Amino acid sequence: MEQLSDEIVGYLLNLIEIPSYKYPEGPNKAMEYINVTLAKEDVNTSLFESGGLKNLVVEVGQGSQRVVINTHLDVVPESEKSRCKGTVKDGKVYGRGSADAKAAAAVMVSLIIKLLKNESILTKKAIFEFVSDEEVSGENGTGALVSKYPADWCIFGEPMDGNRICYGSKAIFSQKLTFHGIPGHGSRPWEGKNAILCAAKFITNLTSQELFDYETLGKEATTVTPSIIRGGTKINQIPELCELKVDVRRPATVSEEEILVAFEKSMKDIDCEILRETTSRVPPVYTDPNSELVQTLVKETEKVVGEKPELYIATGSSDAVFYAPTGVQVVEFGPRGKNWHGPEEYVEIQGLLDWYQIIHNLLTT
Ligand SMILES: [Zn+2]
Structure with missing residues (x-):
């Protein structure tokens, strides 16, 4: 030996x-x-x-x-x-x-x-x-x-x-979301739609979905990690655009469809136009x-x-x-x-x- x-x-x-x-x-x-x-x-x-x-x-x-x-x-x-x-x-x-x-x-x-x-x-x-x-x-x-x-x-x-x-x-099923608001002067937030606030609300909705609750479901659950965010151009302007990337990892037992349903739910009642696309997919x-x-x-x-x-x-x-x-x-x-x-x-x-x-x-x- x-x-x-x-x-x-x-x-x-x-x-x-x-x-x-x-x-x-x-x-x-x-x-x-x-x-x-x-x-x-x-x-x-x-x-x-x-x-x-x-x-x-x-x-x-x-x-x-x-x-x-x-x-x-x-x-x-x-x-x-x-x-x-x-x-x-x-x-x-x-x-x-x-x-x-x-x-x-x-x-x-x-x-x-x-x-x-x-x-x-x-x-x-x-x-x-x-x-x-x-x-x-x-x-x-x-x-x-x-x-x-x-x-x-x-x-x-x-x-x-x-x-x-x-x-x-786990599989990778990463997503990119683009929030489209309405620009306006930063001093009059009621006149526009703030794309950053839309993204913030979305993040709160997404991370509170049961499907992604790894604290209850354990580490083998599907995870969503908002990892990149970009929005706004000027300090005194209501941002028109906000781009968010989310790292998503799913076990073989959770389908892409189930994840998309949870994303759709999180997009509801958000006062911006939202475009979602899948950016990375590994089985x-x-x-x-x-x-x-x-x-x-x-x-x-x-x-x-x-x-x-x-x-x-x-x-x-x-x-x-x-x-x-x-x-x-x-x-x-x-x-x-x-x-x-x-x-x-x-x-x-x-x-x-x-x-x-x-x-x-x-x-x-
Ligand atoms: Zn290795």
Whole structure:
């Protein structure tokens, strides 16, 4: 176990050193590192380039059930307290990308080498995907691989904040509203229609709709966050126009229609002409918590970690959005860590070993 731990941590430290937030050379260099490391062990890899970015795939085993294990090598920019310089302390590996998502990459390298030496123990076909652009769009990474590598099960090695498995993520359904009032002199508000006041009333109406009451419904509810507002041009003029953008996140269980009904209700009795348009739409990801993939992972995790994992829906999305529409069972599930995208990002070394064992068990039983 100690040898395996040293091996995985070694790969991880080398990966963290590569500043893979500079596209395309950063992720490409990290991809080259994986390629060279695997080539030294006589592993056959397939390299795919899309939009100047490299992606790497390794297939192991022959089973009819196809399991994609995917991670990304790009990271968000380093900061003073999360540098592209790995350090080991108190059973944790620190550094930018240590958790998100070079942790899974380091474990995957060890797994590939181990499994290829004893390929006959695999009961499923494993497809290991390393991609370059999850933090920006995913289109030249997972987006470019999905049609080449169909799957039955799909595991995205995103870091987990504790003993958890993510079986879905919310959809994005962002809206823009334009309020048209009637201008007039600021000293005589009764003579015009104030577009800013119309927007203010709308915001109050919208955020008090039951559908968006996450305090009662929980964090898995649909959320509306007014995030950008622009209106008015002069201090002494009643504003004619006000533009409002609302970030909307819905779980797969709430439809776009239900959300639009709540928007319409919030627009009622507002004394301005209002135009509404959808500005951004990303589909939700949802795999039944009782599906075979989730239940197998729950069972294997409980065996390895000693406790049942918590199942949850993520508020943000990942590359899983590319595989979800193909009808696969898909989860986000990677090694345990904390503070990704923030200061003092780290992964637990025991989390790396547990994830190794769980994925190993999943592929061989
Ligand atoms: Zn990530």
